[in-house]
Amino acid sequence: VLWTGGTSTGIGVLFAATYPERCAGLVLFDPRVKGIRSPDYPWAPTEEEWRQRLAAVRAGWGERRYFESLAREWAPEVAADDGFRDWFVWHMRRSLSPGAALTSFRAARELDVSDVLTAVRVPTLVIPRPALPGPGHYTAERIRGAEVVELPELGGVYTWVDDDAHRATMEATERFVARLKGRGGSERILATVLFTDIVGSTALASRLGDSAWRELLQRHHAIVRRELARFQGRELDTAGDGFFAAFDGPARAVLAASAIRESLRALELEIRAGLHTGECEVSDGKIAGIAVSIGARISSLAAPGEVLVSSTVTDLVAGSGLRFDERGEHELEGVPGAWRLYAVTDG
Numbered sequence: 001v002l003w004t005g006g007t008s009t010g011i012g013v014l015f016a017a018t019y020p021e022r023c024a025g026l027v028l029f030d031p032r033v034k035g036i037r038s039p040d041y042p043w044a045p046t047e048e049e050w051r052q053r054l055a056a057v058r059a060g061w062g063e064r065r066y067f068e069s070l071a072r073e074w075a076p077e078v079a080a081d082d083g084f085r086d087w088f089v090w091h092m093r094r095s096l097s098p099g100a101a102l103t104s105f106r107a108a109r110e111l112d113v114s115d116v117l118t119a120v121r122v123p124t125l126v127i128p129r130p131a132l133p134g135p136g137h138y139t140a141e142r143i144r145g146a147e148v149v150e151l152p153e154l155g156g157v158y159t160w161v162d163d164d165a166h167r168a169t170m171e172a173t174e175r176f177v178a179r180l181k182g183r184g185g186s187e188r189i190l191a192t193v194l195f196t197d198i199v200g201s202t203a204l205a206s207r208l209g210d211s212a213w214r215e216l217l218q219r220h221h222a223i224v225r226r227e228l229a230r231f232q233g234r235e236l237d238t239a240g241d242g243f244f245a246a247f248d249g250p251a252r253a254v255l256a257a258s259a260i261r262e263s264l265r266a267l268e269l270e271i272r273a274g275l276h277t278g279e280c281e282v283s284d285g286k287i288a289g290i291a292v293s294i295g296a297r298i299s300s301l302a303a304p305g306e307v308l309v310s311s312t313v314t315d316l317v318a319g320s321g322l323r324f325d326e327r328g329e330h331e332l333e334g335v336p337g338a339w340r341l342y343a344v345t346d347g
Contacts, residue, residue: 001177005029005127007108009139014316017119017190017279018248025180026122027173030129031139035111035318043134050109057105061098064089103319110318117142119190119279125176127151127169147176192253192277192313193292194233195299196224196260197242199270216267217241223263231256236286244296246287250277250313251320257307258344274299276310290335297332298341307344314342 001024004012009031016026037044045053060066067088071079078084096104117139124146128136133150140146149172152164198204198220205213224243228235231252237244247253257273264271276298278291294310302308314324324342332339 001025001027001180003027003029003173005031007032007035007111009033010111010113013113013116013120014190016122016124017116020122020189023122025176026120026124027127027176028124028136028139029127029169030132030136031126032108032111032135033114033117033139035109041114041135041138043132043138045109054102054105054109057102058098061096061101062089062093066092107319110315112315112318114142115312115315116190116277118144119188120144121188123147123176123180125149125172127172130165187282188279188289189282189287190248190277191280191287191291192247192250192275193280193287193295194245194247194253194257194273194275195242195296196257196271196273197240197299198264199272199304201241216269219267220264220269223267224260227256227259227263230259244292246280250275251317251322253277254307254309254313254317254322254344258346261305261307270305272299272302272304273307274302274309275307275313277312277316294332294335294339297335298339301330301332301341302343309342309344311340311342 002012002015004026005028009028010033012026012028013033016023032044034041034044036050037046056066056069060069064085067085068079071085071088092101120143124140124143126136126140126143126146126148128134128140128148128150130151137148140148149168151168204216208216220241221238225235227233228243228245231247232249233245233247233253233256235243235245245256247256253275257275261271261273274295274297276291276295278294279289280287280291281289298308298310308327309324323345325345327341327343329338329340
């Protein structure tokens with residue numbers, strides 16, 4: 001059973017959705033699934049609040065003044081407790097350096113796993129924070145069958161500064177774990193799908209002739225398979241000069257697509273590639289479903305030499321260092337709604 005919460009919710013949600021066979025259950029305490037405030041998620045900080053928060057981390061992480069400003073906002077009952085203050089400062093200094101803390105907070109700002117919640121299929125317990133229950137209920141409403149347990153009214157943001165809240169949290173967790181029984185493997189998983197194909201392959205094959213084209217295609221396949229293995233991708237289908245692969249990590253999928261593109265330029269080949277992360281059906285080791293169709297449609301819109309991804313992918317790789325240029329909203333054939341797409345940059 002995976003227990004997490006706060007801005008670490010994204011890790012738990014992604015793991016449970018991607019590896020349901022390895023996760024008997026999920027417990028989310030005060031979950032946060034979006035880093036920046038939006039019309040449907042009014043509980044997250046605004047851009048200005050994030051600016052102030054990052055400035056405070058940069059100026060005071062590991063110092064008493066940082067604890068004091070935090071305690072006044074989140075746990076005023078311990079603000080004047082010297083023993084707790086010293087422990088908290090000790091904890092800050094040993095958990096993250098100031099630079100690492102700033103990186104962590106920046107990643108939390110970019111967090112958005114809201115689109116992944118519906119892909120979670122494992123039993124889930126959500127424990128909202130009484131002072132701000134909205135994020136917890138938002139999360140529970142989007143995870144099928146999620147159970148909600150409310151804490152005592154005075155429960156603080158930190159269960160360990162409120163004995164009643166801590167006791168209620170642990171008791172709810174123990175009851176939840178006790179109810180879990182052995183589960184078979186899920187027939188649906190979260191995956192990042194990758195589609196690639198060679199630009200102008202028909203004309204190139206005609207110009208080279210059958211023998212030379214076949215040899216070039218073999219070298220192409222070897223390079224693609226090498227990069228898939230390097231980034232732990234799984235080849236699912238190969239049709240002519242195109243590849244269909246899946247990854248359990250979106251960042252590795254993007255890196256693989258970029259590596260394939262660069263490596264194939266040594267053969268004077270340009271590809272187009274498309275990626276999307278979504279819930280997929282699993283049958284006989286193959287995956288299918290609307291997420292696969294979306295990935296294929298995105299690939300068809302990519303320009304020569306372009307790796308094009310959905311906004312779901314960019315949301316999930318926030319903080320990874322990957323960079324993207326926006327390509328606007330597009331209609332995908334057979335898929336409802338408009339989809340915002342992004343191109344992976346070389347930088």
